Each structure stands twice: as structure tokens, then as C-alpha cells.
Ligand SMILES: [Zn+2]
């Protein structure tokens with residue numbers, strides 16, 4: 214499996230568009246790994262997880278061939294993870310689209326897509342966008358092509374049915390855990406017995422609220438999350454652990470994050486980071 218981190222920021226991006234804080238000013242000055250698009254992932258060349266407001270720029274920067282995409286998996290419908298406007302361009306008359314794209318997510322994702330499409334004022338449904346809808350829910354594993362997808366309830370966004378995912382293909386296994394706070398016992402139970410080669414764990418509140426556990430996580434909680442995965446036997450001994458989804462509000466400059474996480478054996482994501490396992 215090859216995972217490319219296409220974006221590593223929380224909702225406002227870094228630097229946040231309108232922000233006058235010191236983190237944003239420093240990020241702008243330093244550039245490089247401190248410039249963060251909204252969180253989004255490419256797996257091999259055929260699967261994306263989330264598709265947010267930076268999708269156009271991400272496909273250009275990282276040479277993604279969107280027509281070759283087999284599936285789009287959504288964690289939840291927050292606007293930094295789902296930008297339905299860009300799916301609307303699949304409509305006849307706007308783009309030449311010759312094959313359907315499988316969209317996998319909780320029902321709230323499809324409600325959000327349809328609301329946006331309706332808002333655009335044109336009679337249109339998922340079939341007009343050539344989207345094949347696959348609803349998923351907590352604990353119910355599905356297979357799509359050669360990929361096995363296990364959705365697990367996140368602790369985030371009440372009422373939006375947010376999910377984290379274990380994705381398996383070719384004997385390899387990856388956890389993508391954003392957005393979430395500390396999981397419920399029920400979710401940890403579903404994870405128990407997984408054998409992960411790699412895990413991406415969010416760290417929205419980063420260094421400013423390191424012990425945050427509700428709805429998002431801070432740096433200490435991210436480390437504890439990794440330790441819990443290890444304690445319940447989920448992580449292979451050589452598993453790669455990466456942290457991602459940083460907010461400028463969390464004091465999240467790249468070198469400060471690395472100073473915290475590198476000694477703990479966790480890699481700090483940046484836009485364009487590729488891990489192969
Ligand atoms: Zn988010």
C-alpha cells in the first residue's frame with residue numbers, strides 16, 4: 214500500500230486565510246512543510262479518503278488522475294472533508310464523465326451532497342453525477358473491489374455519524390483516524406484484533422491543548438491513542454504511525470510538532486508525505 218498525505222491541516226488550513234496569529238504569520242514566512250492544505254488522503258492511485266475545499270489544488274500538485282479513481286471514501290460531512298461543489302462538476306454538460314465513481318460514507322455524507330446539489334438549482338441526483346452510493350456504518354465491514362473497508366464510529370461531530378476507517382488490501386492494513394477524539398469502548402472493541410501496518414492519528418489541538426480528548430485530540434492524547442492501539446494488540450511491531458490534521462490554533466508549526474513527536478516514534482505529516490508499507 215502507498216499512502217500519500219494530500220493535506221495535513223484542520224478546517225481553516227495553515228496559514229488560515231484570514232488569520233493574523235503568530236503561527237500563521239510564521240508559517241507564511243517559512244513555507245515548505247508549514248503550508249498545509251485541508252486533510253485528504255490518496256491510497257495507491259485509485260482511492261481517496263475525503264475530498265475537501267483544496268481538492269483542485271491537491272490533484273494538480275500531486276498529479277492525481279481523478280478519472281482513474283475507483284472510490285472516494287468520506288469520514289464525515291464537515292466542510293473541510295467534503296466539498297460537494299466539486300462533485301457537482303461531474304454533471305452532464307459540465308464534464309465528460311464516462312464511468313461511475315463509487316462513493317462510500319455514512320448517510321450524512323449523501324444528505325450533504327444532495328443538499329448542495331439541490332442548492333445549485335438544477336434537478337439532479339446522484340445518478341446524474343454518476344456517483345454510486347455505498348452507505349456504511351459502525352462495525353459493518355464491506356468489500357469494494359480488492360479493498361476491505363471497516364468503518365468505526367469516531368468521537369466527533371454528534372449527529373453526523375463520523376467514521377474512522379481500517380482499510381485493507383493485498384495483506385496490508387491502514388487506519389485513518391480523523392476527525393476524532395478519544396474513542397468509546399465500543400469502538401476500541403471493534404479495533405481489537407486488527408493488525409495494522411500503518412496508522413494515521415489526528416492531532417487537531419496539537420500543542421496548545423495537549424490533553425484534549427473530546428471531539429478532537431491534542432498531542433498527549435494522540436500519543437496515548439497510539440499506545441492504546443499497541444496495548445490492545447492492533448499495531449504490528451514495525452507499524453508506521455503518522456499524526457495529521459493540525460490546526461493553526463494548536464501551536465502547530467512543523468518543527469515544534471517534530472520536536473514533540475519524533476522522540477516518541479510518531480512521524481509528523483506534511484502535504485506530499487508518502488509512506489509505503
Ligand atoms: Zn477536520
Ligand SMILES: [Zn+2]
Pocket residue numbers: 228229232233234235236237238461462
Ligand atoms: Zn492563525
Ligand SMILES: [Zn+2]
Pocket residue numbers: 289291369370392
Ligand atoms: Zn470534523
